[in-house]
Amino acid sequence: MPPRLYYDVKNPGLVTVDRPFYRRLGETTRRTLAEKIVVPIRTGRAWPVKQGQLCRIVALEGPQVCDFNAWNIHNPRERFWAARSRQFEGAHVTTGKRLWSCLPYLRPILTFTNDTLSTTPTPYGGRCHDLLGSRCDPYLYKLQNGTEFNLTCHNNLARAIAPYHLTEWDVHDVLNIFQITGLDPDNEIYFTEPSPARKGDFLEFFAEIDLLCAISNCPGGDLSVPGRGPDRGDPLPTCKPLGIEVYDVDPALLDGWRSPEPVRLSMSVYD
């Protein structure tokens, strides 16, 4: 018997997505820039995106990876759930894919509307923008290098969300943007390849609910130089700034769209 897909786009059942709607949003010029932010090398930044807005993460000067988190800004216990998003959408995201929130909510909190990176796998099977891995963190540096190092994506995300009264406990499994990753065929160990992003490349999404977003501009730069382990070097020369652009769209384009509701059970999970 062939394996059964967790979610079959050709036979979606109740979980459908209006792809032409999101394609129109991604391609529209009926948008105005609401906010533009530059995220310097090795730093993090958090920013709100209102439901109905578009947001781009931009490789301003060339290859650079970043780690992305997103929460319901009104209730940060609701945040995206990398594992369920991976099951529904695939381990790597691109135009038309969505990020789903954790239990007990389970709704799409954002939908990707544009992606200038190639979706063709590398010769090693690596693909871009993954939900497979997580963030670099100071605990891992201590474990693998024996040294204390506070320039990591976990630190950057924790610092970025502190003004919103969130802490390192709120940092969750990330979407790695502009990063090529996969699982090796022998042991299914996570691997990375250098970022293929060129100057001006971007990944764009539509906010389905009011979001607080955060990125860490990864201190590992473009990942061509390992920062941990026996072959480690200094990735600092490969680090580049990233851009964030938030757009308001012509409200007429949102006719018929409604912010998705969480799944509501009529019975208690404790019954």
Ligand SMILES: [Zn+2]
């Ligand atoms: Zn990192």
